[in-house]
Amino acid sequence: MQTFLDFFSFTDPNVRWVVLGIMAMCAGAALVGVFAFLQKKSLVGDAISHAILPGICLSFLITESKATWALLPGAFLTGWFSLIAIDYLTRHTKLKSDSAIALVLSVFYGVGILLLTMIQNMELAQQSGLDKFLFGKAAAMVYEDVLVLIGLSILIAVVIFSLYRPFRLLSFNPEYAQSLGYPIRFLEGLLSGLTVLSVAIGVQAVGVVLMAALLITPAATARYWTNSLSVMLILATFFGAFSGLMGTYISYTYPHMPTGPWVVTVLSVIAILSVLLGRKKGVLASQRQLRRNGRKMLEENLLKCLYHLGEMDNEWQKKRTWAEITQKRLFTKKQLQRAWKALSRKKLLLADREGLLLSKEGEKMGRRITKIHRLWELYLTKHLHLASDHVHEDAEAIEHVITPELEKELEHQLGYPVLDPHEEPIPYNEDDKKDT
Amino acid sequence: MIQQVANPAIELHSLTVAYQQKPVLWNLDYTLPAGKLIGIVGPNGSGKTTMIKSIMGLVPLSSGYVKIFDESLDKVRSRVSYVPQRGSVDWDFPVNVLDVVLMGRAKPRRLFSRYSSQDKEIAMDSLKKVNMEAFVKRQISELSGGQQQRVFLARALAQQADLYLMDEPFAGVDASTESTIMDLLKSMRAEGKTIVVVHHDLQTVNHYFDWLVLLNTRLIASGPTKEVFNSEALTQTYGGKLNILSRVGDLVKEKAHPLREK
Amino acid sequence: MIHHSKEHDRKKRKKRMDTFWIILTGSLVATCSALVGCFLVLRKMAMVGDAISHAVLPGIVLAYLVAQTRDSLPMLIGAAIFGVLITILIETLHQQGKMQIDAAIGLSFTWLFALGVILISVYAGRVDLDQDCVLYGEIAYIPIDIWFWNGQDMGPKAVWQLGGLLGVIVLLLVLGYKGLKITTFDEKFAASLGISTIFWHYALMSLVSFTTVLSFESVGAILVVAFLVGPASTAYLLSKRLSEMLFLAVLLGILAALSGYFLATWLNASIAGGMAAAVGLEFVLALIWVSIKKKSLEIAFEEI
Numbered sequence A: 001m002q003t004f005l006d007f008f009s010f011t012d013p014n015v016r017w018v019v020l021g022i023m024a025m026c027a028g029a030a031l032v033g034v035f036a037f038l039q040k041k042s043l044v045g046d047a048i049s050h051a052i053l054p055g056i057c058l059s060f061l062i063t064e065s066k067a068t069w070a071l072l073p074g075a076f077l078t079g080w081f082s083l084i085a086i087d088y089l090t091r092h093t094k095l096k097s098d099s100a101i102a103l104v105l106s107v108f109y110g111v112g113i114l115l116l117t118m119i120q121n122m123e124l125a126q127q128s129g130l131d132k133f134l135f136g137k138a139a140a141m142v143y144e145d146v147l148v149l150i151g152l153s154i155l156i157a158v159v160i161f162s163l164y165r166p167f168r169l170l171s172f173n174p175e176y177a178q179s180l181g182y183p184i185r186f187l188e189g190l191l192s193g194l195t196v197l198s199v200a201i202g203v204q205a206v207g208v209v210l211m212a213a214l215l216i217t218p219a220a221t222a223r224y225w226t227n228s229l230s231v232m233l234i235l236a237t238f239f240g241a242f243s244g245l246m247g248t249y250i251s252y253t254y255p256h257m258p259t260g261p262w263v264v265t266v267l268s269v270i271a272i273l274s275v276l277l278g279r280k281k282g283v284l285a286s287q288r289q290l291r292r293n294g295r296k297m298l299e300e301n302l303l304k305c306l307y308h309l310g311e312m313d314n315e316w317q318k319k320r321t322w323a324e325i326t327q328k329r330l331f332t333k334k335q336l337q338r339a340w341k342a343l344s345r346k347k348l349l350l351a352d353r354e355g356l357l358l359s360k361e362g363e364k365m366g367r368r369i370t371k372i373h374r375l376w377e378l379y380l381t382k383h384l385h386l387a388s389d390h391v392h393e394d395a396e397a398i399e400h401v402i403t404p405e406l407e408k409e410l411e412h413q414l415g416y417p418v419l420d421p422h423e424e425p426i427p428y429n430e431d432d433k434k435d436t
Numbered sequence B: 001m002i003q004q005v006a007n008p009a010i011e012l013h014s015l016t017v018a019y020q021q022k023p024v025l026w027n028l029d030y031t032l033p034a035g036k037l038i039g040i041v042g043p044n045g046s047g048k049t050t051m052i053k054s055i056m057g058l059v060p061l062s063s064g065y066v067k068i069f070d071e072s073l074d075k076v077r078s079r080v081s082y083v084p085q086r087g088s089v090d091w092d093f094p095v096n097v098l099d100v101v102l103m104g105r106a107k108p109r110r111l112f113s114r115y116s117s118q119d120k121e122i123a124m125d126s127l128k129k130v131n132m133e134a135f136v137k138r139q140i141s142e143l144s145g146g147q148q149q150r151v152f153l154a155r156a157l158a159q160q161a162d163l164y165l166m167d168e169p170f171a172g173v174d175a176s177t178e179s180t181i182m183d184l185l186k187s188m189r190a191e192g193k194t195i196v197v198v199h200h201d202l203q204t205v206n207h208y209f210d211w212l213v214l215l216n217t218r219l220i221a222s223g224p225t226k227e228v229f230n231s232e233a234l235t236q237t238y239g240g241k242l243n244i245l246s247r248v249g250d251l252v253k254e255k256a257h258p259l260r261e262k
Numbered sequence C: 001m002i003h004h005s006k007e008h009d010r011k012k013r014k015k016r017m018d019t020f021w022i023i024l025t026g027s028l029v030a031t032c033s034a035l036v037g038c039f040l041v042l043r044k045m046a047m048v049g050d051a052i053s054h055a056v057l058p059g060i061v062l063a064y065l066v067a068q069t070r071d072s073l074p075m076l077i078g079a080a081i082f083g084v085l086i087t088i089l090i091e092t093l094h095q096q097g098k099m100q101i102d103a104a105i106g107l108s109f110t111w112l113f114a115l116g117v118i119l120i121s122v123y124a125g126r127v128d129l130d131q132d133c134v135l136y137g138e139i140a141y142i143p144i145d146i147w148f149w150n151g152q153d154m155g156p157k158a159v160w161q162l163g164g165l166l167g168v169i170v171l172l173l174v175l176g177y178k179g180l181k182i183t184t185f186d187e188k189f190a191a192s193l194g195i196s197t198i199f200w201h202y203a204l205m206s207l208v209s210f211t212t213v214l215s216f217e218s219v220g221a222i223l224v225v226a227f228l229v230g231p232a233s234t235a236y237l238l239s240k241r242l243s244e245m246l247f248l249a250v251l252l253g254i255l256a257a258l259s260g261y262f263l264a265t266w267l268n269a270s271i272a273g274g275m276a277a278a279v280g281l282e283f284v285l286a287l288i289w290v291s292i293k294k295k296s297l298e299i300a301f302e303e304i
């Protein structure tokens, strides 16, 4: 508890700066990551982050300094070069994009390791600690590093904010953007530049291996909650910054814990939770939808069954016994119980020990389903040229999805027919025809 | 017009196929005669490839079933040959023409043994039939589009099947190659083989095919070419999707609604 | 004086022997990876290979913790479990979770790798593994870990393990050449013949896991990707037949191991890093060669 208070009161200036720096960096990476995600180029980010290592080493060999400003130019250069290499290989050789990415990633990284170990064995002053770029060492950042981090993250945010519309077009419909006269190549280059930049500043905190996660995961997570780009950007930024905060907190509380891997783990846990619970594509949401479909089908089938029983003696406001119902249609006991309970709650029928009685409203709904079923059968025979003995199964399912507008259109297009393909009457409710 | 036949080579029964819930083939119900040259025609994205794939058991079915020679596919697999769309493989793959054709001789049971000399003879024979014997050792990336297509055909011939399903064998092929291929298909028909061909060129449909299937998500016509190839059917086929049907399809996808009750 | 030179000789011989073992180990890693890697490249699954090589890390650490030895059997099991686990995780995120495939790959492997690093830090005292080893292996220490059999010095353990793996890979290639070739070239066609494409897929993925874990000690989790993808890609540019590609990839891999060793000793740097750099150099040279050939062909055509 004490560490919690110590940490979140931000009284320790060291903590304050490190936390701010990491959060800004994560947020910046998440922002550009959204566009990489939408262009299906997430893994290119992984290649860039590995390709930064040789650049850092080269910078160090030249400047002999470990400060962020000194290492950044080299990092940016090799990062950018890796992008060009991948692009060239996929365009001009038979290599496919996955091999091109993996090749560039591993070779650049190998060269980086070669240089890094060479530097370590050179016994230069200052060299110790360069290997921290492999896994990142957030706690070792100093005030100046943090200033650079924050400054560049703000730059990224400003560029994206001011070029929001062209970037959006570029991600969703590049051909259209081109036809509107946007300078596509320039915009693409700018976006790549921002990606390289955010990766180059990010490796300080999480290292080259895990940096890809900060680009990819927030965007992929946000996608489960929204379809809109602006909301996605906001959410991704939030997820990124929050994970940055939590990662630093954990390694503050347990000093031997590495920051980067914890940031990534927090992010991944949020991602998995979103995959399960997300409102847009989440697994639970889909399952809820499936259950809702099942319930709707069951209830409508019972109404339809009662309506069919009514058709036999033209008497719908009459109680039907349990035996009659199960004879007409095979309901299991459990299904029947679930359906009548739900329907009587909605006042669509009355139930007692002997059987069920449709209410006026229930009769109307039963008639509607029966009508749609028969209209759909007719539609299938007319427009899909199906034999009349091959349409029932299809209609049994489709009758439950037709919306009122589609129902109207179906009636209209078929010309308010009175008989279905099996010569059964198509029943209409009172207000069906008046609407038109 | 949909004409059904007795003793069909292929029978589709209430076949519905959906990708990510969205139906792309809706309730296909038809039979195709054996020993005929059969054309499948429809606009881009109308589901022709999907239909061939579902006959070959390569995509999951939402409803219905397929029978080939009145059996399930697994029982008659060795009698069926599938020629995928040319673009479906990597033509930079390091194999030569003979390697590809020999693949037609592979059997799941004999996967661990080498190709026999008889297999090689059959493969060479098939290459001769498509006039490609001069290219036996050529790497496939060094072939023209028409030659690639003929290699695929030779691979199918090497299977020595009774039923051939060919996805756009004339795509990217010049006129003279097309007529060579066509002669070959006709001679195969003369041997009693059934050949189903996905085709795009409406000009030639009349000369090429005995039987025609018109498709656009739903089946529009299936019958002898002379009877079904008319302007009304073509308007239906190429006149766009059915408004209500495609909207119901969208709804099914949006609500993740099942296409059959169970 | 005489005594001194004898001692000197012995040291020199020992050093030469060590060099031999290191290069042999590197070559074995390169050979196994090249053979498996060719199929990864041809199946457009290079990044899945990358993902697997990262994901075996937590498997290896957990195996250490459970078995408390550096023996390779528990490590193999742990790695194989995580190798298969990540393919399932990627598939599940993609199919059930409807996540686009590149994001699914990126998310899965970074997460598992992060878990591995965390495990190493948590059990720092109990796991004889450090972060450097994860990142670029310790091929220089390979000759130290000797396998004794009946009291006899049989050479480094790693050589035997990698040799065994090579045996398995070669066996599978010889037996399954036809199946691997067909399912890799045209998966749908293979399925239409009734061949089980899933079987070949998982057979290959298991080999990738095994290769990564056994190469782990020598070259680390990431540089093995250079060996998996590099020589295979170079060979892909140059060859006309699959057997040729496999052969060439192995040759290029061994050559890279050899030249990488000398590059690294010359620069006094990581041997594994040198080998990966050599892999890259080979690719660049091949690329230049191919484009010169193409250019001269074009010129020849224009003259006609």
Ligand SMILES: Nc1ncnc2c1ncn2[C@@H]1O[C@H](COP(=O)(O)OP(=O)(O)OP(=O)(O)O)[C@@H](O)[C@H]1O
Binding pocket: B019, B020, B024, B042, B043, B044, B045, B046, B047, B048, B049, B050, B051
């Ligand atoms: N793997 C897939 N995932 C999702 N949708 C798909 C997939 N394959 C095809 N589709 C969609 O299914 C529909 C039918 O595709 P199909 O390839 O069967 O058409 P086609 O008639 O063969 O077209 P073409 O003439 O262009 O070859 C198209 O709308 C296509 O976008």
Ligand SMILES: [Mg+2]
Binding pocket: B048, B049, B050, B085, B167
């Ligand atoms: Mg097609």
